[in-house]
Amino acid sequence: LRIAVLASGRGSNLAALLAARERGELAAEFVLVASDKASAGALQLAGEAGIPTLVLDPKVYPDRRAFDLDLFGKLAASDAELIVLAGFMRILDGEAIAPWAGRMLNIHPSLLPKYRGLHTHRRALEAGDLEHGASVHFVTAELDGGPVVAQATLPIEPDEDEHRLAQRLLPLEHRLLPAVVALVAAGRLVWRDGGPWLDGAPL
Ligand code: GRF
Numbered sequence: 001l002r003i004a005v006l007a008s009g010r011g012s013n014l015a016a017l018l019a020a021r022e023r024g025e026l027a028a029e030f031v032l033v034a035s036d037k038a039s040a041g042a043l044q045l046a047g048e049a050g051i052p053t054l055v056l057d058p059k060v061y062p063d064r065r066a067f068d069l070d071l072f073g074k075l076a077a078s079d080a081e082l083i084v085l086a087g088f089m090r091i092l093d094g095e096a097i098a099p100w101a102g103r104m105l106n107i108h109p110s111l112l113p114k115y116r117g118l119h120t121h122r123r124a125l126e127a128g129d130l131e132h133g134a135s136v137h138f139v140t141a142e143l144d145g146g147p148v149v150a151q152a153t154l155p156i157e158p159d160e161d162e163h164r165l166a167q168r169l170l171p172l173e174h175r176l177l178p179a180v181v182a183l184v185a186a187g188r189l190v191w192r193d194g195g196p197w198l199d200g201a202p203l
Contacts (some may be wrong), residue, residue, distance in 0.1 A: 009087045091143055111153060131154065154168060
């Protein structure tokens with residue numbers, strides 16, 4: 001499976017994908033890592049792994065749609081079959097991503113449908129939740145709103161703070177995302193009739 005990864009930050013989820021491939025758990029070729037931030041750690045990781053990189057600066061585009069059309073045009077040219085959003089911190093334009101329906105996954109640090117958007121750990125704590133988690137979902141035009149494929153949960157501990165909760169969740173993300181991508185690579189998780197199917201049955 002030819003995969004392109006979009007990341008804005010440190011890139012630990014990208015690292016987890018690369019490690020899964022190294023271990024033989026993910027039959028994938030990483031064709032591109034793209035970012036909206038030249039300083040993203042993910043770009044450095046990609047460079048070290050010999051993966052082509054691309055940086056697009058949102059400030060040089062007139063609006064979000066122009067940026068997204070250029071980005072997703074370049075992703076199409078990369079020959080990627082699947083796009084993985086691994087900490088890509090931008091809202092995406094519905095028209096620009098329409099050609100990628102069913103071919104783009106995102107990892108989001110909450111138990112969706114709870115806490116779409118930012119500050120998910122803080123919001124879970126403020127709500128007094130007893131558990132928190134991460135979700136991998138197919139991307140649609142609705143922010144963090146596409147069909148959820150898999151989740152990982154962890155209990156919230158007494159006196160937990162936002163930073164610690166985020167830190168404890170991260171290793172779960174690092175297992176969850178490669179596991180879901182591996183399902184796509186194995187042909188077990190597919191998009192059919194406008195929704196996700198696993199092993200021949202709708203999710
Ligand atoms: C992760 O928590 C991911 O769920 C969220 O952004 C963070 C990215 O971390 N969307 P990293 O760049 O993969 O280390």
